[in-house]
Amino acid sequence: MLYGIIADVHGNIEALSAVQAFLAERGVERLICLGDIVGYNADSDACVRLLARPPVLAIAGNHDLIAIGRIGDERCGAKAAFALRRTRTALSADSKRALALLPKRRVIEGEIVLVHGGVADPCQYMASPAQIEENALLLREREPSGRICFFGHTHIQALYEIEAGVATARPIGERVSLGRGRQRFFINPGSVDAARRSDKLAELAVFDSWRQEISFYRVPYDHERSERRAAEEGYRMTWLDRHFGTARGALAHLRPRWR
Structure with missing residues (x-):
């Protein structure tokens, strides 16, 4: 089977x-x-329609869970938390x-495990070999058959081999062979949304489960339109938001009327 692997779309329909x-x-x-799937950009509903239902194989990330009130935003940065407050008001039922x-x-x-952050914690960043090793132990305990673990959350393309x-x-790169040995692999396809990166390229991976090959890619999209729409729809903190805090942020949905 040839799989497209994506993560961290964050409501960016242009990149998706x-x-x-x-x-x-x-x-x-x-x-x-x-x-x-949601958060930070202006088209969360459109992205949910395309990704949160079959035939797409999707899981929930921390932004998705925050947007529906399953977890809080205490572990988010100020800009992400601000955008998530806007997402909660805009997201359809x-x-x-x-x-x-x-x-x-x-x-x-049977052997491919999908997680967002850590194996047991969708908010955990796996960005170092030590964190990967810790989660490889958790994977062995919770999903003993898991040999390949795809994860997101860090917004960084990465391939770790555990032996x-x-x-x-x-x-x-392209066509990296994983083989069929006893090693385990943790693989991050990068982030579709590039709003918080300087390169403004959407990242993804393609996995051939028959050949056991993974390929990493980065593609351009209309990031200027995406950013403009996010600002117009109230997903970006302004000077007033930074100085007047959440009270103004709670009224973000009114902005198009009084700007």
């Missing part, structure tokens, strides 16, 4: 559309979304119901 077109050109058979049905973890093909309990970062 570019990624979907890229995957269609390569004949990808199934799409996997590792969570954070249908979208909230769809997000509420998403699992926090999935296992496919004898030691995690080693491997170079990323």
Whole structure:
């Protein structure tokens, strides 16, 4: 099976559309979304319609869980928390119901595990070999058959190989062979949304489960339009928001009327 692997879309329909077109050109058979469908940009409802239902294999990320009130935003930065408050007011009831049905973890093909952050904590960042090693132990306990773990949340493309309990970062690129040995792998496709990165390229990966090959890609999208719409719809903190705090943020949905 040829899978497209994406994560951290954050309501960015421009980036998601570019990624979907890229995957269609390569004949990808199934799409996997590792969570954070919503938050931070202006089109969360549209992204939920495209990703939170079959045939897409999706899981919930921390932004999705915050948007429906399952967890709080205490572990978010100020800009992300501000955008999530706007997301909660804008998200439709249908979208909230769809997000509420998403699992926090999935296992496919018997050995492929999908998580958002850490194996047991969708808010945990796995950004170092030590954190990968800790989660490899958790994976062995909770999903003993899991050999390949796809994760998101860090917004950084990464490939870690775990052998004898030691995690080693491997170079990323196209057609990287994983083989069929006893090693385990933790793989991050990067983030579709590039609003918080300087390069403004949508990131993704393609996994061939038959050949056991992973390929990493980065594609351009109309980031200027995405950013402009996010600002116009009240997802970006302004000088007034920073100085007047959450009271003004709670009225974000009124902005288009009085700007």
